[in-house]
Amino acid sequence: xxxxxxxxxxxxxxxxxxxxxxxxxxxxxxxxxxxxxxxxxxxxxxxxxxxxxxxxxxxxxxxxxxxxxxxxxxxxxxxxxxxxxxxxxxxxxxxxxxxxxxxxxxxxxxxx
Amino acid sequence: xxxxxxxxxxxxxxxxxxxxxxxxxxxxxxxxxxxxxxxxxxxxxxxxxxxxxxxxxxxxxxxxxxxxxxxxxxxxxxxxxxxxxxxxxxxxxxxxxxxxxxxxxxxxxxxxxxxxxxx
Numbered sequence: 001x002x003x004x005x006x007x008x009x010x011x012x013x014x015x016x017x018x019x020x021x022x023x024x025x026x027x028x029x030x031x032x033x034x035x036x037x038x039x040x041x042x043x044x045x046x047x048x049x050x051x052x053x054x055x056x057x058x059x060x061x062x063x064x065x066x067x068x069x070x071x072x073x074x075x076x077x078x079x080x081x082x083x084x085x086x087x088x089x090x091x092x093x094x095x096x097x098x099x100x101x102x103x104x105x106x107x108x109x110x111x112x
Numbered sequence: 113x114x115x116x117x118x119x120x121x122x123x124x125x126x127x128x129x130x131x132x133x134x135x136x137x138x139x140x141x142x143x144x145x146x147x148x149x150x151x152x153x154x155x156x157x158x159x160x161x162x163x164x165x166x167x168x169x170x171x172x173x174x175x176x177x178x179x180x181x182x183x184x185x186x187x188x189x190x191x192x193x194x195x196x197x198x199x200x201x202x203x204x205x206x207x208x209x210x211x212x213x214x215x216x217x218x219x220x221x222x223x224x225x226x227x228x229x230x231x
Contacts, residue, residue, distance in 0.1 A: 001174070035217045037157070044207055044224055045149075045157065050217035090157050094215035099171050101147065101159035101214065 002026055002095035004104035011110035016081050020107045022091030023073040030067050032094040034074040039088045039106075048089075049076060078109075086111045114138040116146075116208050116222035123228045124198050131194040132225045134208030141189035142166045147211045147218055148182060148193045150204040158204075162214040163191065171214045198229045 003025040012018040022034065034052050037045035047056050049065035052074065062079045074093075078085055091104040119133040134146060148160040161172040163182040170182050181194045191208055206225045209218035 032215055033217070037218075039157075044209075044221040045218075046221070047217055047219060050219070056219070088156075092157075092159070092218075096215075098174055099214070100173050101162065103149075103157040103159055106156040 001098060002093075002102055004091050004093060004102055006089075006091060006104040006107045008105070009108040009110065011112055012081055014081050014083060014111055017077060017079040018081060018109065020076045020078075020089055020091075020109070021073050022075070022104045023071065024093070027072075027096070028069065029072045029074055029093065030069045032096060034065065034067065035092045036063075036065055036074075036076045037090045037092065039090065045090065081111050083111050085109060114210065114220045116210060116220055118206075118208060118222040118225045121226040121228070123230065126199055126229055126231055128198050128229075129194060129196040130198060130227050131192055132206050132208075132227070134191040134193070134222050136189045136191070136210070139210075141184075142186055144210045144212055145214065146182070146184065146191040147209045147214075149207045149209060149218070151207070151224075152201070152204040155204075160193070160206075162211060165191065195227075198227075200229050203227065203229045 005023045036049040038048045039045040048063045053065040064077045088106045090106045115137045117135045142165050145164045147162040163170045165184045183192045208222040210220040211218050
């Protein structure tokens with residue numbers, strides 16, 4: 001089955017830039033859209049990036065997404081980190097063989 | 113504004129079934145599908161499936177095939193997720209979320225429904 005692998009946790013200081021990776025287990029991650037969700041404790045997830053690199057209205061341009069076909073991975077980059085960015089982040093895509101969605105295991109971002 | 117409002121928390125015994133509802137408002141219900149995602153305590157998100165509100169077509173996660181059924185009632189703009197033969201590891205918060213197609217973004221989410229499976 002197609003899987004997405006994320007680092008368990010990352011940490012960085014306020015004002016800095018952090019990148020969270022999401023690596024596909026097989027096939028080409030570029031074949032289907034990748035989404036990124038932010039989840040704060042006790043709340044439902046919200047989208048910060050959809051269709052690889054698109055930002056929903058209301059999401060600051062400090063958030064950006066990209067695809068690297070050479071490493072079969074997607075990345076979420078957050079620049080100018082703020083303490084409010086501290087949350088869990090999940091990548092999500094589609095398994096075209098099993099015709100179902102897939103989430104990465106999630107990355108806990110600590111801003112300290 | 114788009115809203116997805118889910119039914120309340122449930123406590124079930126192992127082997128029982130649960131049916132969670134998700135009432136949509138603020139958009140044309142049949143223009144979007146509804147996906148279901150669950151999250152066990154302290155764990156990550158798990159994609160469960162998606163249903164087209166237009167024609168009822170479904171895509172289910174392989175591990176849940178045979179135990180899960182997703183339906184919609186277009187007259188009330190409500191989606192339902194039924195999970196049968198419940199086990200303790202089905203204890204989780206269950207979310208419904210709107211998605212145009214099975215392979216795209218969940219753009220609006222319900223508030224979540226806690227289902228606890230315990231003897």
